[in-house]
Amino acid sequence: MNSNASFIGRGWSFPPRFNSKMNQLELVEGEKEIQESLILLFSTRLGERLTNPEFGCAIHDLILDPINTSLMRE
Numbered sequence: 001m002n003s004n005a006s007f008i009g010r011g012w013s014f015p016p017r018f019n020s021k022m023n024q025l026e027l028v029e030g031e032k033e034i035q036e037s038l039i040l041l042f043s044t045r046l047g048e049r050l051t052n053p054e055f056g057c058a059i060h061d062l063i064l065d066p067i068n069t070s071l072m073r074e
Helices: 003-008 031-043 069-073
Strands: 010-012 027-029
Touching: 003 031, 010 031, 027 031
Parallel strands: none
Antiparallel strands: 010 027
8 A cells, every 4th residue: 555545544344244264354445445435335325324314325316317417517
């Protein structure tokens, strides 16, 4: 990992994976953590998490909309 990207850190893998040999949760770091975090964000609908209803995105509501200027602005 580039030393300039050291602020990224590390976190749980998504979906969470358990390493049975080491009896611990697998962690990811760097670009892989960013990729998995974005997958989590885009796959979560707004209001889906009861404890954090503002987490997620509304991309699911736009999936069948025609691609036009109005959609691009939104």
